[in-house]
Amino acid sequence: xxxxxxxxxxxxxxxxxxxxxxxxxxxxxxxxxxxxxxxxxxxxxxxxxxxxxxxxxxxxxxxxxxxxxxxxxxxxxxxxxxxxxxxxxxxxxxxxxxxxxxxxxxxxxxxxxxxxxxxxxxxxxxxxxxxxxxxxxxxxxxxxxxxxxxxxxxxxxxxxxxxxxxxxxxxxxxxxxxxxxxxxxxxxxxxxxxxxxxxxxxxxxxxxxxxxxxxxxxxxxx
Amino acid sequence: xxxxxxxxxxxxxxxxxxxxxxxxxxxxxxxxxxxxxxxxxxxxxxxxxxxxxxxxxxxxxxxxxxxxxxxxxxxxxxxxxxxxxxxxxxxxxxxxxxxxxxxxxxxxxxxxxxxxxxxxxxxxxxxxxxxxxxxxxxxxxxxxxxxxxxxxxxxxxxxxxxxxxxxxxxxxxxxxxxxxxxxxxxxxxxxxxxxxxxxx
Numbered sequence: 001x002x003x004x005x006x007x008x009x010x011x012x013x014x015x016x017x018x019x020x021x022x023x024x025x026x027x028x029x030x031x032x033x034x035x036x037x038x039x040x041x042x043x044x045x046x047x048x049x050x051x052x053x054x055x056x057x058x059x060x061x062x063x064x065x066x067x068x069x070x071x072x073x074x075x076x077x078x079x080x081x082x083x084x085x086x087x088x089x090x091x092x093x094x095x096x097x098x099x100x101x102x103x104x105x106x107x108x109x110x111x112x113x114x115x116x117x118x119x120x121x122x123x124x125x126x127x128x129x130x131x132x133x134x135x136x137x138x139x140x141x142x143x144x145x146x147x148x149x150x151x152x153x154x155x156x157x158x159x160x161x162x163x164x165x166x167x168x169x170x171x172x173x174x175x176x177x178x179x180x181x182x183x184x185x186x187x188x189x190x191x192x193x194x195x196x197x198x199x200x201x202x203x204x205x206x207x208x209x210x211x212x213x214x215x216x217x218x219x220x221x222x
Numbered sequence: 223x224x225x226x227x228x229x230x231x232x233x234x235x236x237x238x239x240x241x242x243x244x245x246x247x248x249x250x251x252x253x254x255x256x257x258x259x260x261x262x263x264x265x266x267x268x269x270x271x272x273x274x275x276x277x278x279x280x281x282x283x284x285x286x287x288x289x290x291x292x293x294x295x296x297x298x299x300x301x302x303x304x305x306x307x308x309x310x311x312x313x314x315x316x317x318x319x320x321x322x323x324x325x326x327x328x329x330x331x332x333x334x335x336x337x338x339x340x341x342x343x344x345x346x347x348x349x350x351x352x353x354x355x356x357x358x359x360x361x362x363x364x365x366x367x368x369x370x371x372x373x374x375x376x377x378x379x380x381x382x383x384x385x386x387x388x389x390x391x392x393x394x395x396x397x398x399x400x401x402x403x404x405x406x407x408x409x410x411x412x413x414x415x416x417x418x419x420x421x422x
Contacts, residue, residue, distance in 0.1 A: 006320035010309070017308040078302025081273055085293040087323050221273055 003088045004096040011100035021066035025105045026112050029062040033116045044121045051120035052130050052181035056174055058116075059109045059134055060141060064166060066105045067145040068152075068159035070097060071217065075153050084221060094217070095210040098146045106138040122185075129184030129191070133198060137177040140202040143209030144169045150213035154220050173201050223249040223286055225270070225369060225400055229279035232265050239265055241278065245416050249285075249368070252391065252401040252411055257418035263404035264301075266418065267371045270402065271298045286368065296369035297362045301377075303354045304361075307347030311338060311357055314346050315364055322365035332363040337386060351378040359387060362394075370394060372403035376410075384410060 015022045036054045040046060074080040083093055110131055117127030148165035155161060180194035226246035232239040239262035247253045255263045268274045270281055272293035283292040305314050315329050333339045336356040341349065349357065355378045362370060370391075376384045388410030391401055395411065403409055 003321045003323055006317055010306070010313075010317045010321075013313070014306055014308045020308065076302070077306070078300050078304040079306075081268075081271070081298060081300060081302075082304050082318070082322070084273060085271055085296065085298060086321060087290065087294045088321075 003086065004092060007083075007093065007096050008100040008103070011097060012104045015066075015101075015104035020104070021069055021101075022104045022108055025062045025066045026108045028065050029058045029109050029112060030116065032058040032061060033119060037119060047121045048126070048185075051117065051122045051126065052133075052185065053178050054120060055113060055116060055130050056134070056137075056177050056181070059113075059138060060167075060170055060174060062109055063106060063138060063141045064145060064163055067101065067142070067149050067166070068162055070101055070146060070149040071153040072149070080153070080217070080221070084217065090214040090217060091210045094146060094150070094213040095206075098142050098209060098213075101146075102139055102142040106142055109138065110134045126181070126185045130181045133177045133180045133195065136195065136199050136202055137173050140173045140198075140205040141170055143202075143205040144173075146209050147212045147216065150216040151220065153217065173198065176201065223368060223398065223400060224284045225282075225292070225402070226284070227270070227279060227281040230266070230269065230276050230281060231278035232262055232269060232274070233277045234262075234265060234274075238277075240418050243279070243418065247400050247402060247414075249398040249400055250395050252395060252403065252409065252413035253416050254409055254413040255402060255404040255416045255418060256406070261419035263418060264373055267298065267300075267373050267402065267404055270369075271296055271371055273298075283369070292369070295367050296371055297365075297367045299358055299362065299370070299372045299375055301373060303358045305346045305349075305354055305357060307345065310343050310345050311349070312342045314357060315360055318361045319364040322361075322367070325366050327364050327366065329364060332360045333357075335363055335386075335390065336360045337383070352380055352383060355379055356383060359390065363390070368399050370399060370401045370403075372401065372405075374405060374407075375403055376405070376407050 014020055033054055037047060071080060074083060084090060113131040113134060114127050145166045148162045151165060152161045176194045176198040180191055180198055183189040183194055184191045224246060228244050230243040231241040255266060257263055265274060269276050286295050312329055319326055330339060333342055336359050338353060338356050375387060379387060391411050395401060
């Protein structure tokens with residue numbers, strides 16, 4: 001357990017320091033969301049209707065941006081070899097890395113959502129709904145994205161491959177995340193139904209992600 | 223404790239690197255792996271570390287700590303330093319000590335042993351190549367493991383650094399450790415030679 005705690009502490013520390021991923025992810029999220037009103041135009045009703053979808057897309061792209069470095073950084077400097085040789089099961093190590101990534105890069109996105117909701121003319125209820133769905137859904141994005149990051153670890157410019165691999169996998173999360181937010185804002189569906197499915201998707205990926213990532217890391221290390 | 227391999231065959235990228243390789247080393251013994259470039263020295267170390275799978279033959283450790291596998295009892299000092307530029311010297315070392323587990327040693331003493339105690343608070347990004355290597359060596363001291371797999375360990379070290387490392391390797395062997403080092407330069411300790419491939 002100390003090993004995993006040490007790993008989580010280290011990864012968070014690195015991503016919070018200069019050049020780390022945490023700030024870059026939030027800034028990217030901010031940029032994507034700020035650009036949308038310029039593209040769509042100053043139609044407030046339209047922005048309100050598109051708001052949850054825009055926030056979700058922004059969060060998806062921002063988390064993808066930083067996932068790229070999840071394993072490549074450790075692979076490039078040789079840390080990954082030592083991590084594989086450690087006494088901690090690789091599956092747990094992968095889960096710890098994903099958790100650290102979510103804490104450092106996913107949580108800031110959720111915290112930024114209320115501010116960005118203002119830009120999209122979302123009222124308090126709608127913003128809270130989107131933030132809640134992001135809280136439930138972003139772990140799924142991180143843990144499925146980790147599989148792609150592990151597959152692309154040995155490739156140069158693997159970030160592009162990561163996007164191609166991971167985006168299709170995140171479609172269900174996107175559908176139910178936006179559906180739950182819309183349900184809370186406009187109805188007629190109840191919020192609980194899509195939200196429960198979203199939570200289920202997250203739980204499934206929490207289980208499958210570490211095993212798949214560990215398997216592809218073991219296979220890909222050459 | 224005895225580390226041995228018999229009939230080990232290594233294939234990389236569809237090409238056979240070596241085959242039928244036999245080797246053995248007992249506690250307190252050092253094995254210097256030599257051979258020309260591309261003869262498979264690094265591959266042999268990675269095979270022993272469990273990072274590659276042998277195409278044939280077997281590698282095993284007898285008489286190690288009961289439940290642990292060979293890679294879990296081995297330190298790998300590779301070409302790459304496994305250091306994070308954003309973290310300080312102490313933070314890097316503290317992380318590996320906690321992550322690798324086992325008996326914990328005082329970080330300041332480990333840094334002093336490799337001559338880095340004056341740079342403890344410095345971010346690793348500002349270290350020179352030789353200092354980075356010294357910090358990697360400190361990792362071998364901070365978390366104790368009986369098998370040391372060293373890949374060109376004296377690269378980038380100055381003369382005093384090489385002498386320092388030779389003394390540390392001597393201590394490790396005296397404590398019943400075991401060293402397998404791929405090297406071109408003399409290690410500075412008594413070591414049996416294992417030659418891979420033809421004459422260099």
